[in-house]
Amino acid sequence: MSFARHWALGLAGVLALLVLWWLGVRLFGGGSGLAARFSPQETFVSLWQLLGRPELYEHVLVSLKRIVVGLLLALLIGVPLGLLIGGSRNLEAATTPAFQFLRMISPLSWMPVVVMLMGVGDRPIYFLLAFAAVWPILLNTVAGVRQLDPRWLQLSRSLSASRWETLSRVIIPGVLGHVLTGVRLAIGILWIVLVPCEMLGVSAGLGYFILDTRDRLAYSELMSMVLLIGVLGFLLDALARGLHRRWSH
DSSP, rough: OOOHHHHHHHHHHHHHHHHHHHHHHHHTTTTTTEEEEEEEEHHHHHHHHTTTHHHHHHHHHHEEEEEEEHHHHHHHHHHHHHEEEEEOOHHHHHHHHHHHHTTTOOOOOOHHHHHHHHOSSSSHHHHHHHHHHHHHHHHHHHHHHTOOOOHHHHHHHTTTOOOHHHIIIIIIHHHHHHHHHHHHHHHHHHHHHHHHHSSSSSSSSSSHHHHHHTTTEEEEEEEEHHHHHHHHHHHHHHHHHHHHHHHOO
């Protein structure tokens, strides 16, 4: 498929989504009164106005900072742990049931516990984001170690490579594609979990701003924030895909 055709089809899909949005407001809300504030027209006007307000960019930067910190914490935990587990069948058998149990618990269900233990602020948000992101990174790292070609390790031993040289020259390059796949999955999870996490009594962030628009009854601004969250999430995923294409080989 040509590049132009690919983009044309993608644009057609976005336009179809906008038409469905407009039809939904017209059919279910009557197209007037309160429902009109959720229409595409009102949303785009509010978004254009918000783009001229510096406070919007402050909220976006705060949210992006939390995403970066949460992702870095997940990488610092998930990658070394994944390398250890992937290199030991016994350790994998011992940890898999516990990890699968924890992975299936929604990060948001920990919110009351974390707030009681850590209070409100950034610390509970960092914990919840790291908890949500660590599993795809950990599991993909383990899968990457399992799929390493044994001949690479035999070659490193035959060349008398040290453990650090084997790790840095063979294992890490060999699992990098899997780690980046885990990072892409983690970014999608982080972006979904971030907004409710930012409703934990903080005073900045996209989640906080959505609550603020609701309290002010600024529903067109609320919809513009939903639209902006979708756009930013799409750009983050595109960045992750670009990194995967660049480094996965």
